[in-house]
Amino acid sequence: MNKKQKKMLTRIIISAVLLILVNIIPIDKIPLPEMILFIGKLVIYIVIYIIIGHDILRKAGKGILNRRIFDENFLMAVATVGAFILAIIEKSGDYNEAIAVMLFYQIGELFQSYAVGKSRKNISALMDIRPDYANIEKDGVLEKLDPDEVTAGTIIVVQPGEKVPIDGVVTEGTSSLNTAALTGESVPRDVKAGDEIISGCINLNGVLKIRTTKAFGESTVSKILELVENSSSNKSKSENFISKFARIYTPIVCYLALALLVIPPIFNVLLLHASADFTTWLYRSLTFLVVSCPCALVISIPLTFFAAIGGASREGILVKGSNYLETLSKTGYVVFDKTGTLTHGVFKVNGIHSSCDKCGEFCGCEHEHNEEDAKRILEYAALAEIASSHPISNSLKVAYGKMLDRNRVTDIEEISGHGILAKVDGIPVAVGNARLMEREGYEYKKCTHPGTIVHIAIDGKYEGHILISDVIKENSGKAIKELRNAGIIRNIMLTGDDRVIAEHTATEIKIDEFHAELLPADKVSRVEELLSGKESGRTLAFVGDGINDAPVLTRADVGIAMGAMGSDAAIEAADVVLMDDDPVNVPRAIKIAKRALKIVYENIGFALLIKIGCLILAAVGLANMWLAIFADVGVMVLCVLNAMRALIKIDKKS
Amino acid sequence: MKKTYSIEVDCANCANLMEETTKKVNGVANATVNFMTQKMIVEFDEGADEKGTMKEVLKACKKVEPDCEIEL
Numbered sequence: 001m002n003k004k005q006k007k008m009l010t011r012i013i014i015s016a017v018l019l020i021l022v023n024i025i026p027i028d029k030i031p032l033p034e035m036i037l038f039i040g041k042l043v044i045y046i047v048i049y050i051i052i053g054h055d056i057l058r059k060a061g062k063g064i065l066n067r068r069i070f071d072e073n074f075l076m077a078v079a080t081v082g083a084f085i086l087a088i089i090e091k092s093g094d095y096n097e098a099i100a101v102m103l104f105y106q107i108g109e110l111f112q113s114y115a116v117g118k119s120r121k122n123i124s125a126l127m128d129i130r131p132d133y134a135n136i137e138k139d140g141v142l143e144k145l146d147p148d149e150v151t152a153g154t155i156i157v158v159q160p161g162e163k164v165p166i167d168g169v170v171t172e173g174t175s176s177l178n179t180a181a182l183t184g185e186s187v188p189r190d191v192k193a194g195d196e197i198i199s200g201c202i203n204l205n206g207v208l209k210i211r212t213t214k215a216f217g218e219s220t221v222s223k224i225l226e227l228v229e230n231s232s233s234n235k236s237k238s239e240n241f242i243s244k245f246a247r248i249y250t251p252i253v254c255y256l257a258l259a260l261l262v263i264p265p266i267f268n269v270l271l272l273h274a275s276a277d278f279t280t281w282l283y284r285s286l287t288f289l290v291v292s293c294p295c296a297l298v299i300s301i302p303l304t305f306f307a308a309i310g311g312a313s314r315e316g317i318l319v320k321g322s323n324y325l326e327t328l329s330k331t332g333y334v335v336f337d338k339t340g341t342l343t344h345g346v347f348k349v350n351g352i353h354s355s356c357d358k359c360g361e362f363c364g365c366e367h368e369h370n371e372e373d374a375k376r377i378l379e380y381a382a383l384a385e386i387a388s389s390h391p392i393s394n395s396l397k398v399a400y401g402k403m404l405d406r407n408r409v410t411d412i413e414e415i416s417g418h419g420i421l422a423k424v425d426g427i428p429v430a431v432g433n434a435r436l437m438e439r440e441g442y443e444y445k446k447c448t449h450p451g452t453i454v455h456i457a458i459d460g461k462y463e464g465h466i467l468i469s470d471v472i473k474e475n476s477g478k479a480i481k482e483l484r485n486a487g488i489i490r491n492i493m494l495t496g497d498d499r500v501i502a503e504h505t506a507t508e509i510k511i512d513e514f515h516a517e518l519l520p521a522d523k524v525s526r527v528e529e530l531l532s533g534k535e536s537g538r539t540l541a542f543v544g545d546g547i548n549d550a551p552v553l554t555r556a557d558v559g560i561a562m563g564a565m566g567s568d569a570a571i572e573a574a575d576v577v578l579m580d581d582d583p584v585n586v587p588r589a590i591k592i593a594k595r596a597l598k599i600v601y602e603n604i605g606f607a608l609l610i611k612i613g614c615l616i617l618a619a620v621g622l623a624n625m626w627l628a629i630f631a632d633v634g635v636m637v638l639c640v641l642n643a644m645r646a647l648i649k650i651d652k653k654s
Numbered sequence: 655m656k657k658t659y660s661i662e663v664d665c666a667n668c669a670n671l672m673e674e675t676t677k678k679v680n681g682v683a684n685a686t687v688n689f690m691t692q693k694m695i696v697e698f699d700e701g702a703d704e705k706g707t708m709k710e711v712l713k714a715c716k717k718v719e720p721d722c723e724i725e726l
Contacts, residue, residue, distance in 0.1 A: 004664075058720070059720055059721075062717075062720050066717045066718065113664050120690055120691075120692070243670040246670075302689055302690060303690070306690040
């Protein structure tokens with residue numbers, strides 16, 4: 001509890017105790033003239049009233065002075081002062097009601113501010129990845145510096161248990177890093193000298209020396225913090241609806257209350273020739289005012305969105321605003337980019353097809369192939385490609401795995417768009433695509449598998465080919481399945497790759513449809529086509545890795561970017577950022593959004609239903625002020641509790 | 655020029671009111687008040703005096719919500 005809340009609590013306790021005391025002490029029996037007793041009692045009650053309600057009265061007064069009359073302070077002030085006056089007119093001496101209403105209202109407000117403050121802190125703590133300092137070694141002593149003051153290129157020291165404050169490269173030491181705050185991934189990542197490291201991770205065991213590559217403001221952690229802090233500023237339609245609603249709702253109920261006060265008595269007098277019964281109607285209209293406070297709605301809806309955004313960020317899903325949660329919840333179409341999104345986007349040797357000893361086929365036969373041949377092919381291919389830094393040659397080197405002896409390779413000739421001719425151990429080797437084979441006059445065999453094919457001829461003879469393909473992410477199929485379960489109408493894959501590779505991926509992950517051989521501009525027009533043909537009320541989400549699909553990310557209703565790790569373009573262009581590259585977070589994000597919206601509608605529906613019900617009861621005189629204030633505070637409490645459900649984990653991470 | 659200020663405000667509706675009020679202050683191009691993070695992001699007009707403008711903003715906000723606080 002903060003200072004303000006503590007003060008409020010004291011006021012509530014004091015006035016509650018006083019109220020009970022004046023009700024227990026039999027003031028009426030004190031032998032004094034009636035008039036003095038009456039005034040004395042009134043004064044005591046007014047003092048209690050002022051203790052509990054002075055700030056409301058002051059705020060209501062200020063509101064009137066500033067020409068902003070209709071707010072809940074005004075409602076409460078009018079209702080309680082009215083009840084007071086009514087008690088004086090009726091000489092009933094029952095001022096309890098006015099004070100109790102104010103007391104409960106204040107209890108409600110206190111609870112609300114406490115609950116909201118508490119949940120705000122909880123959620124903020126989830127997102128708290130801000131490093132407080134950076135260590136710099138000076139003359140053997142560690143000095144703590146504000147991360148803002150550290151320039152790029154400085155060596156910083158991160159001790160076990162500390163957060164990595166700035167992006168950089170490890171120069172010394174090994175350790176495991178906890179990246180959970182960034183990615184939601186619970187398995188620690190091992191780093192050693194030479195590895196890139198991003199800020200916001202927690203160093204678990206070893207001492208690391210890091211050469212910073214960016215300033216603090218440019219580091220991942222700052223970027224994410226900025227994103228998260230601004231996230232709830234993009235307000236959703238329902239939030240805007242509520243603030244607009246509150247703006248017209250309060251005046252309307254005030255006028256209704258006034259009508260309730262004026263019209264029935266006039267009606268009574270003029271048409272029924274009965275007594276005006278003014279006090280009854282005054283009481284009813286005051287009760288009406290108490291019921292009408294819009295707090296439950298005004299507070300619970302932004303809280304729900306905030307809790308959902310907080311809950312999502314704990315799972316490594318950053319949502320840039322509650323408006324995107326709203327759009328996400330209506331997703332009917334999910335369009336995936338293939339490379340880097342559904343696949344890892346790294347090339348890997350997936351097969352070495354040497355000639356079969358039994359039938360002479362290279363691939364597609366059922367026989368076991370000679371492993372020694374395969375090893376020899378790979379070795380020669382890796383050696384021939386030794387000087388190249390092309391991703392394909394890198395994957396060959398990785399697959400070979402052993403140290404390559406540069407001295408074994410001579411006469412390297414790179415033929416652009418074809419491949420490489422070289423001499424390995426003095427033997428001529430040709431490594432490249434089909435065009436190279438044709439150019440050099442080798443009879444090559446086509447591969448039956450989809451992917452990039454590297455053909456190899458050694459010493460003038462075609463020896464076989466190596467299949468290099470992108471690896472499908474293990475969760476891609478699961479993600480598509482879950483999306484279908486979550487009610488997505490169509491899942492579509494777009495790719496610039498050739499048809500065979502695309503088809504292979506599409507069947508493997510069981511996606512509904514795919515479009516291959518697209519240029520970046522084609523992707524935009526495809527998405528536009530889909531946007532114009534979609535079912536009304538449903539939205540289209542595009543999932544990409546932010547590399548050359550930024551225009552599509554912006555064009556789609558919701559742009560979801562993979563891999564915020566390092567890719568600034570993705571953070572910029574997307575509306576939702578998945579911190580780990582796991583596609584299964586796409587259905588998860590949609591589920592979180594759906595649940596949040598469900599809670600919002602529940603709260604709106606529930607609060608309005610109770611409010612309208614109580615308003616009617618109050619108008620016909622079936623509700624008294626006690627019921628009214630309980631309805632008001634009760635609805636608010638329930639709505640706040642319901643809102644907090646948005647924070648609960650949606651499912652267990654697999 | 656965009657700047658973020660820490661604020662103190664008790665209710666979401668008051669935050670909305672502060673946002674609207676701030677937008678109307680001279681020298682402010684745009685403003686967002688984030689109730690949940692208790693932050694106010696003010697975008698100033700070109701060449702506007704930030705400090706002076708923020709004083710005006712605080713004054714205007716105090717009018718709509720006497721309990722609010724902006725850390726300048």
